[in-house]
Amino acid sequence: MNAIAKPAMTRDDFEQALRDKGTLYHIHHPYHRAMYGGQCTPEQIRGWVANRYYYQVNIPRKDAAIMANCPDANVRRQWLQRVLDHDGHENDQGGIEAWLQLAEAVGLSREEVIDQRHVLPGVRFAVDAYLNFARRATWQEAACSSLTELFAPEIHQSRLDSWPEHYPWIEGNGYTYFRKRLSEARRDVQHGLTITLDHFTTYAEQQRALDILQFKLDILWSMLDALTMAYVHQTPPYHTVTDAQVWHRGLGL
């Protein structure tokens, strides 16, 4: 006997269920709370910036993977803007360059950020999981996984509001990235949300969308867990056997 299918949520209720996932956003992670609470050491801020660089350089690759899987030229045309936002174009240096400015403003050299020597394995695996999901999932599912951006303007604003006061040693020109993302994230999320609300319409599909969003929240949370081990508890990988950063720097996949 077939079970009776549960009724789908209304569009508004589904959107609200997605937004309710914000209670699990990494803004609530102790590492992030310490960052905007002013309790981080320069080393902890630098560790976060150097590791997050790996997220930054993989976001446009993730977006290009979504475009590669999408047969709809109208969606691709709009999605392309995300790649340009990070990689830059004529009138915009791009987000990756702005992130490198942030790195310099917190006292890191470009070289040590670009060569990824500080990127912890746990951070790498989390970011790689996001990129690989986008490669293999349908473009609508991958678009849905970007919806943590619903909660991103608040997190960028929290840094702009608190960092200059708590960390006067950070040079002011480092904040361009966060400012830039305030408007970009708001625009992107409208598009990603429309795709998700249009595509996931049955109860089971809506639950799947919520699972996908949880997967992405897990990625962001796990990155900060790895940073906590290394920079708060001073227990980076292999600390029981060596102080050297012996972990791999990516296999170029």
Ligand SMILES: O=C(O)c1cc(C(=O)O)c2c(n1)C(=O)C(=O)c1cc(C(=O)O)[nH]c1-2
């Ligand atoms: O600083 C942050 O906490 C944060 C979080 C997220 C996010 O929620 O995935 C993004 C960003 N920043 C960001 O700057 C960004 O460009 C971005 C793109 C995406 C995405 O999934 O496509 N997320 C995020």
